[in-house]
Amino acid sequence: SSSATFIPIGSQRPMTGSVRNAGSMHSSRVLVFHSYFKESVHESPLENHRIRKCDLFYFTQDSSIQILERKMENSGVPQGTFLKRHQVPRDDGSPDLIGLSDLVIGGTVTIYSRTFHIIDANSSTKEYMRANGFPVGASLSFPVDRYETERSTIMSRESGKDPTVCHNIKKNPMKEFAEAMLGHTVTNKGREGFLKYERKVLRFHCVWDNRESMYGDLQFFKLHYFMMDDTVEVLTVNGPNAGRDPYPLLLRRGRLPKDLKNDKSGHYHWQDMDIGATVNVYCRNLTIVDADESPRQFYHEEGRPLALPIHIEQEEPPKPEREIPPYTGFGSEEDSLTSCTGSLVQTAPRKVLGENKVLRYLCTFHRAQPEDQGREFIISYYVVDKTLGVHEPPKRNSGIIGGSFLARCPAKQSSGDPIRPHHLYLGAKLSLSGRTFLLRETDEPTLQHMEQHPDAFPLSDPRAVLGELASQLDGRGVDSGLLENQLLSESSGPNSITPNELRRALATLEFVPPEQYFVTLSRAFAQDGRFNIRDLLSKLYS
Structure with missing residues (x-):
């Protein structure tokens, strides 16, 4: 067919063998074979494979093949033309094409790595194959497909083919009239309520207290x-500024079952309503308060007087906190x-002065540009008024003029967050004036001050460092035996290890702590620059 779209399979191959013979037997004949292939289904509790039913058409005119998949209702799979008409090469890589001799009832044929099981053919195809000497096997049936079986059962219930399923559909009045004309007795069940109570409606005020749940509310x-007719409807009552969508109905009018899991429990009746009673509206427990x-x-009048209203205590919404506007940059922030x-x-702000101490840290640019390689800076943190300054020591023949990089100012990062003492440790990153600095070294007075104030500098407390290190290793599933083996493998001495070797051992365990960890542990537990492995493990896992 000139209108068919062919799948590109390389250059046109000449017909050989049985393909040439079959084409010469009849110039225009279409043979139909019924087949299927299995498709694996993963991550499904209903099935592990699915049977895909197909009809395979073989055109004797040019030995081309077309495959159409049978459509199945609500299968979720695009069906119809599975393989467009063209000459199909063999799957083993040989130059021959798939011919009529390969299509045997009861056999299989592999087309583009899919194995099709041929189970039957139509009557004209069988007569043609017998007349031309091709073997015709016994017809088979499609295998049982679990998904198709369960789907047909579901559709029989939903479509009404199964008479044992109740769909709760109210009959049309004209249908009732027609049945009465044919002699069927018309039942007046359901009308006694209208005859006795007419259109009376009982209104109750209810609350749903869901405050114990996350984001719950009253x-x-x-x-x-x-x-x-003993039906119930539930309307939503939204207060002013409730912030909820204005949906008026929680439950549309209808009979309300008492228990969804037990059909024999019945429906709610007016005798079940009372002040303080709980009404289960589809897993929402509403309490009648008035x-x-x-x-x-x-x-x-019925001899069942209602109790007094129940008062529900409501928490007052929190008062909005005053928001401080961002600092404008004019004058000091305390004055603003x-x-x-x-x-x-x-009034003038009261200044709370701290200790007259200056903490100095040697730092470099984090991920510096090539032109900034080798530049070093000294960050000075003034404890007395929590200010900070950055100074660049001059270097000869560097091409960069040293001096003040950032004048003394309130210690704040580029984002506006204040810099606290616990932000200052070796290995920390500070963002100042749009640049990120990496703290690498510090002097002895600064280390002593940090050790004397462990509350302000927690990473200078050996016990806090050991606790954090143990917590990180425990979170990665590293026990004492595994850690000891790793330390011994990195150690260059008997039962001892240097801080650099400890750093490499922790890096092997996918944990890279900041430099302050090793400085604090070295100053507290190292002797002659080395840790005793057993002492370190005993302190770490004690």
Whole structure:
């Protein structure tokens, strides 16, 4: 066919063997074979494979093949033309094409790495094959497909073919009239409520207390009970600024079952309604807290007076906190904050001075550009007023003029967050003036000050470092035996290890702590620059 779209399979191959003979037997004949192939289904609790049913068409005119997949309702798989008409090469790589001799009933044929099981053919195809000397096997049936079986069962229930399933569909009044004309007795069941109570409706006020759940809230509803047919509807009551979508209905009018899992439990009746009673509205437990005057009068006449209303305590919403506007950069930030206290009388801010101490750290650019390689800076942190300055020592023949890189100013990062003492440790990264600095070294007075104030500098406390190190290793599933073997493999001495060797051992375990860890542990436990492995393990896992 000139309108068919061919799959590119290389250059046109000449017909050989049985393909040439079959083509010469009849110039225009289409043979139809019924087949299937199995497709694996992963991660499905319903099936592990699926049977794909196909019809294979063989055109004797040019020995071309077309495959159409039978359509199945709601299969979720695109079906129809599975393989467009063209000459199909053999799957073993030989130059021959798949011919009529390869299509045997009861056999298999592999087309583009898919194995098709041929189970039957139509009557004209069988007669043609017998007349031309081709073997015709016994017809087979399609194998049982679990998905197809369960799907047919579901569709029989949904479509109404299964009479044992109740769909709760109310009959059309004209259908009832037609059945009455044919002699069927018309039942008046369901009309006694209208004859007795007419259109009376009982209104109850309910609450759903879901505050114990995450993001739960206390919600209010109105429950309407229609006496004529024992149906219930639930309306949502949203207060002002509730922030909820204005959906008026929680439950559309209908009969409300007491238990979804037990059909014999029945439906809610007006005798089940009372102040303090709980109504299960599809897994939402609504508590009746009050009723209108009309329901109270009705229950009083029935000899079942309702109790007094229940008062629900509601928590007042928290008052919004005052938001501090961002610092404008004019004057000091402390002076600007005095205008946010609510007082019209401005007073000078009280300065809380700390210890007259300067902490110095040697740092470099983190991920420096090629032109900034080798530049070093000294960050000076003034404890007395929590200010910070950056100075670059001059280097001869470097081409960069040293001096003040950042003048002394309040210690804040580029994002505006203040720099606290616990942010200062070896290996830390500080973002200042749009540049990221990596703290590499410090002097002895700074280390002593950090060790004297472990609350402000937690990474200078050996016990805190050991606890954090043990927690990280435990989270990675590293026990003492595995750690000891790793330390011994990296150690260059008997039962001892250097800080660099400890760093390599931890890196092998996919844990790279900052440099401050090793400095703190070295100053606390190392002797002559080496750790005793057993002492270190005993302190770490004690």
